[in-house]
Amino acid sequence: MAGPALPLPTDAEYRILEVLWDRGPQTVRQVHDQLTGERDVGYTTVLKILQNLHQKGLVDRDDSERSHVYAAAVEREWATRGFVADLTDRVFAGSAGRLVLRALSTRPASRSELDEIRALLDRLEADS
Secondary structure (H helix, E strand, O other): OOOOOOOOOHHHHHHHHHHHHHOEEEEHHHHHHHHHOOOOOOOOHHHHHHHHHHHHEEEEEOOOOOOOEEEEEOOOOHHHHHHHHHHHHOOOOOOOHHHHHHHHOOOOOOHHHHHHHHHHHHHHHHHH
């Protein structure tokens, strides 16, 4: 799987990666069909984005058949961690606390999410 040297995906690339994470290896047509249910996107646009993702090392491509099959080469966790780290650095001056406070004041968290946050805080407090 990917290490920190790989570039973070763009928003459009991330959306395609979500399809691959959720559905597993897919052809360009399958990814396109999945995306067109949500928004108007051209087949050649999906193809180009998948080619860019492959060039960046974010997807693998099996070209043994006529229709190439693409699969995510990075885990969802890697990408989300990268986005959060980037957001924390750019917007919150590296402060994870400010990020969490803003997130929780912007959108309500469910009871189970709050329980998970409390458990994480308890673990972090015990480790320090």
